[in-house]
Amino acid sequence: MEMTVKLQVFEGPLDLLLHLLEKNKVNIYDIPIVEITNQYMEYIAEMKRQDLNVVSEFLVMAATLIDIKSRMLLPAPETEDEEEEDPRAELVQQLLEYKMYKCMAYELRDRQMDAERVLFKEPTIPPEVAEYEEPVNMEELVSDVTLARLNEIFKSIMKKQVDKIDPIRSKFGKIEKEEVSLSDKMAYLENYCLTHSRFSFRSLLEAQAGKMEIIVTFLAILELMKTGKIFISQEHTFDDILIQSKIVA
Template identity: 60%
Template sequence: MLSYKLEKFEGPLDLLLHLIEKNKVSIYDIPIFEITNQYMEYVNAMEEEDLDIVSEFLVMTATLLDIKSRLLLPAEKDENGDEIDPREELVTRLVEYKTYKSLGEQLKSRQLLASRLLYKDPTIPDEVSKYEPPVNVHDMLSKVTLERLQEIYRMVTRRQVDKIDPVRSKFGNIEKDPVRLSQKLALVYEYAQQKKHFSFRGLLQKQYTKADVVVTFLACLELIKIGRLTVKQEGTFRDIHLDWNEECTTTITREDMEQYD
């Protein structure tokens, strides 16, 4: 929560900054004698009861008197032989304070501007927000010319030609070996023996071509025929469930399966 004091200063640096601006002097070249006298006049006229606030102003008074006395003495020099300005540290503090004070005033102005703004949630009806203007076909095709269409056609055909592998395209069509019933019968036999209960639709989802589906169907019929599989269907067009019949003693060997080809 920001607090502002009217007709009072927020601290010794605020008072010093006020005196510098009042006398229209540069903050980097403070007339320390004149500013110190004016500062002490204000401190002597203070009627503040808070000892902490009074002590802050008294500490700054001592600082100003120290700078004033150092300016009366011969100039001090640093290791490089340059003169040391006793006001340098005070100037640095004043510049920092002025920067933060300026930022505070900007935040205050923004706070005042924000208090005058009102926000309202959008109340646009759905039929208005979802409205899309109708497409004007004439406008859309106004820039389409026969030359442009030919250019698009050539570009599309060129892409198709670029997709053709110049080497592999000469190999001809590669066809998959036909599906053998004996092999499919062995796979379904092993699958049913492991799963025990499965759906016919789930079995067909593992097939890749129409030939696989047809041969898988024939393999299931053969296993149903010899009693190795039992069929259940709860209704017309419902999924067909197949169960492995443990009571069936009929076995099919590899040699028997090869006879189906």
């Protein structure tokens, strides 16, 4: 009959080493490397029978322990000036750091468990406190206010308002968009040409209401020239341009 032994689960090789040190009640700075290595190897042997997938990290530590064990069994070289280095020093440092982080993890876990048992109440203000308004004594508030002081305050406020005004932009007029379409202006010119077979380009533009109308009128003249409905002529340079209509009623 086979007897199944359930091994304690360790988070890694350093966790197993700490367990062995605590179990044997030995000083972490003076590890009995031979005894600890033997116990460690017994645990590894049992682990290999149960789960080979998690044993690789433990085997690396086992090799490290055997290396330390062999160096401690060999006679140390005789040196006069240099102090003999303890083969266990690096392992001790790793164990101390791991133990520190493990203690920190336990502390954080305990704090999390304590926090789960704490309930917080949203801050609220009683209605009587929220509605309270500190009384104002008007006599005390205006006790040092005179007509001269009020006049100074008024002038100061008015000066600030004047300072806000841009001396340049404030003189600009209101810009309004002129709705003038090219098709409407072309229709206007065609009707105009029915009653004016020959007319002045300058006079036509001067009769327009604004800049936008002048621009659109000029574009309309170009469109009518393109279609051959009007043509222009000029006797001399800088003379007035004359428009001749070809539109017949």
